[in-house]
Amino acid sequence: MSPRRLRRLLLCLAALVLVSGGCASYSMQELRGSLASGDYGTSLEQLKADPDLSLPYLLEVGLVAHYAGEFDQSNAAFEIAEYIAEDLYTRHISREAAALLTSDTVRPYAGTRYERLLIHYYRALNYVYLGLPDDALVEVRRAGSLLRSYADADDKYEFAGAAFFAYFSGILYEWAGDWNDAYIAYRWAETGYVRYSDAYGVRPPGDIGHRLVRLARGLGFDDDAEKYVELYGEPPDVPDGWGEIVLFHESGYAPRKFAEDIILPILSGDEFVEREVWSFADTVVERRHITYEDAELEYLLRVALPSYASERPTLTRMDVGVADQSVSATRVEDLDRVMTDTFESEQGTVLLRTAARSLLKYLAYRRAKKKNAVAGWLVNAFNVASEVADTRSWQTLPCLISVARVPVPPGTHDVRMAFSDAGGRGRRTETLPGVTVAPGDTAFWNVRTFD
Structure with missing residues (x-):
């Protein structure tokens, strides 16, 4: 490990130790209760009351701190979690032998491939909210490197989750003005969504073709632009100087082990x-x-x-209203x-x-x-x-991720969100007041529902 990374890890560890306290333990049932009420601060305190350095614990702290708006704490937990997962993924041969004689729970939990990937999704959002776009793009590139390492390790490797992360990467690259990387990411995303749409019920987001048309034209790829126009039609006009609000809706819980x-x-x-x-x-x-x-x-x-065991949520739909515009979120991932x-x-x-x-x-x-x-x-x-099965996992992950992208004029906007089931029933509304969008810029937000 480089001295720089070691120093960063020690700083992250110190940050977590300083904010931890108490000696009471938490239960996942209690944690879910406070999360469902939207009391993320209490949820974070429940976790901090019983600290340890296991990977599952750090993943839970990282995500709950993210929802609580404690983005530095979230990144500190995720930084250590990423190092532990990377380290455990490639060693502990002696523990592998011990696990063959007792159970898989003898081995420290190294996380699944998808859990390791989602660390970068949340870290990237943390950096976006902290106003550090370059660091957000570093997370995107590290996720891409992780996916390539999976493919290099297994020539039969296929990972449907890569489509979502390619799309997410395209959004961030486009926001940063990196048109070439945005174009490449959107192309990968389109290919992945088309390939896995029948198996996972997640089709290419409606805007992805129009993004490809605009970017292809801007980069001088006229043949590509013509191909995407034939597939997706001409993109709608967006007035000069307008920006965009991007909302991620994370709903329910990932399947329980x-x-x-x-x-x-x-x-x-x-x-x-x-x-x-x-x-x-x-x-x-x-x-x-x-x-x-x-x-x-x-x-x-x-x-x-x-x-x-699946725990699919009821509130799977999000409709977004900004001024006189209304957009329905598109499902982009089914975890x-x-x-x-x-x-x-x-x-x-x-x-x-x-x-x-x-x-x-x-x-x-x-x-x-x-x-x-x-x-x-x-x-x-x-x-x-x-003889005990290994049921460890990142238990607070969402089941579904959807995204709504709303073009808006520059200024400050109140964003109305309505959550419901697929048929529009069980409607619940929330408002994000005072979302400011600079000319040509993008404002990001992610929201979580649990029912």
């Missing part, structure tokens, strides 16, 4: 030794959905696996579907590793039982107690 028990059969006559555990684990996993007669069974192997699909694509590997771990425990139990019945019972009791 829970433990699921699975029973795998070992048949009479099955023989294997420790060096064959992986191949035999594959055999046992293939039996998962096959029914056997009791006489065929030697042992029922219990394995504990993490699984996801529920992306996270669940990514998780399911990796579930085969998790199941195989878990089955191999349980088989090693079974061998230990069988050896102990041959020597002594009591020893066998003790080993089996340990095996049952240590």
Whole structure:
């Protein structure tokens, strides 16, 4: 690690320690209650009352501090979280070996690929609100580097969540006047949304084609501009000097992890030794959905696996009014579907590793039982107690992200927001007063609903 980054991490750690206090613990149920009431300050205090340096804790602090408007504290938590996730993602070989003998919870939680990516989304917004556009663009570029590292590590890697982040990057590059990078980002976003629209129900945002037309013309890419006009039509005229208000609506909660028990059969006559555990684990996993007669069974192997439970919100729609203009937000990300699909694509590997771990425990139990019945019972009791699924995650993430982009004349505006279900029912309204937009500039805001 460079001395500069070490110094920055130490400063972040000091900032978190100084603002933490108390000795009471928090529960996720209590935290959700204060979040739902919009009392983000209390939510942050609940977290600070029971501090630690685990990745899940730091991610929760980073996000809640962001909603509380404590952007420096949020960035401090995310800075440490990012370092921990990066470090854990590439090492801890000894803990990997220990996890094979006990459970995945022995390993420090390194975060999912998508959780690591969303750190940069919130850090970029923090810097936008702090008036540090260059730092916001650094986060965008670091996210792009992270996505490339995922692809380099796995030549079969496909990640639907990259479309949203490419679109978000395009918005920030365009705001910063970096037309070329904005154009590239929007092109990547359009490609990703088209590719995954059927699987995830998130289609290209309506404005993306018009942005591509304007940017292509501004960059002199006339053939590209003509192609996008054919696909999306001519962009609407925007008066010179007008700016834009960009509102992100984050709704609900990302899917919740829970433990699921699975029973795998070992048949009479099955023989294997420790060096064959992986191949035999594959055999046992293939039996998962096959029914056997009791006489065929030697042992029922219990394995504990993490699984996801969707918690899709009710208020999925946001309508925005500014002066005489009205815009409906467009869904740009479905974290529920992306996270669940990514998780399911990796579930085969998790199941195989878990089955191999349980088989090693079974061998230990069988050896102990041959020597002594009591020893066998003790080993089996340990095996049952240590078979725990890893259900750690970033629990306060939203389920859905939508965006509304409203062109406005320069000046100060009251922004009206109406939240409802897809059919317009359950309507709830909020107002952002006094949003100032300079000529040709962009004002950003992100809002969260939980129901």
